[in-house]
Amino acid sequence: MDSEVFSKIQEVLAAALGLSRDEIYPEASLTRDLGAESIDFIDIIFRLEKTFNIKIPAGELFPGNILNDERLVKDGVVTAEGLRELRQKVPYLKVDAFAKDPQVSKLPEYFTVQMVVDYIQDRVGKNLKV
Amino acid sequence: MMRLAGLGVDLLSLARAGAFLKRHGRAKAQRLLTCAETRRWRRARFSPLAFSKFFAAKEAFFKALGRPLMGLEGFGSIEVTLLGRGRFRARRLGPAGDGAAQGRGCFMCTPEFTAAQVMVWQKKETAENTGSLREGVRP
Numbered sequence: 001m002d003s004e005v006f007s008k009i010q011e012v013l014a015a016a017l018g019l020s021r022d023e024i025y026p027e028a029s030l031t032r033d034l035g036a037e038s039i040d041f042i043d044i045i046f047r048l049e050k051t052f053n054i055k056i057p058a059g060e061l062f063p064g065n066i067l068n069d070e071r072l073v074k075d076g077v078v079t080a081e082g083l084r085e086l087r088q089k090v091p092y093l094k095v096d097a098f099a100k101d102p103q104v105s106k107l108p109e110y111f112t113v114q115m116v117v118d119y120i121q122d123r124v125g126k127n128l129k130v
Numbered sequence: 131m132m133r134l135a136g137l138g139v140d141l142l143s144l145a146r147a148g149a150f151l152k153r154h155g156r157a158k159a160q161r162l163l164t165c166a167e168t169r170r171w172r173r174a175r176f177s178p179l180a181f182s183k184f185f186a187a188k189e190a191f192f193k194a195l196g197r198p199l200m201g202l203e204g205f206g207s208i209e210v211t212l213l214g215r216g217r218f219r220a221r222r223l224g225p226a227g228d229g230a231a232q233g234r235g236c237f238m239c240t241p242e243f244t245a246a247q248v249m250v251w252q253k254k255e256t257a258e259n260t261g262s263l264r265e266g267v268r269p
């Protein structure tokens with residue numbers, strides 16, 4: 001893990017969520033452990049864009065609409081096809097852990113600090129700017 | 131024929147909405163809105179209250195559909211129309227992934243918070259045939 005990238009992400013998340021930096025650790029779930037709500041996710045995206053001088057395309061970091069199709073979610077549970085879709089569209093998400101109990105309502109719990117770090121490191125490494 | 135698909139509720143602090151707008155500005159905030167909503171927001175002089183209504187209404191609509199998280203793309207895929215007397219209408223745009231879901235709702239506003247509640251309907255053949263309602267409530 002790039003310590004400089006992690007440090008900047010700690011700063012972003014701490015500011016967005018009203019926490020101290022030492023409360024931001026890689027395994028922390030943004031929702032379950034850090035208390036992030038919907039507006040916080042948008043706030044975080046915008047702060048990351050500014051901090052790293054990148055543009056984060058809609059759906060690339062925190063996917064919202066990818067489980068729209070009824071083939072992907074059945075009775076509130078993500079189907080096998082839905083899990084394949086997640087693996088393909090959200091490579092930074094730990095889908096294997098989610099797959100043990102793939103209730104769609106619990107998906108945001110798997111959006112972790114590490115997921116953000118992995119995404120940003122990849123973007124910064126590619127030096128992409130959309 | 132339409133079937134009641136779910137109920138959704140969302141609550142947003144006006145102070146939070148104002149701080150969000152102050153920090154990120156109108157241009158960024160408009161990424162969450164459709165063109166029609168932006169025009170409506172402009173008529174409201176880009177007020178935090180109006181923005182909070184759009185935000186809370188979209189969140190409530192999304193919760194009613196039982197989706198986990200909207201994200202930027204989700205916000206842009208729902209269009210909210212502010213009606214008179216604290217009411218609103220909401221619908222999904224683009225491909226009807228949710229069976230052309232539509233919603234009707236209302237706002238409850240205090241000086242500190244904006245709350246939105248919505249009932250959402252879907253085309254009967256694509257809605258879950260459980261006979262039960264999905265209720266999404268922000269804890």
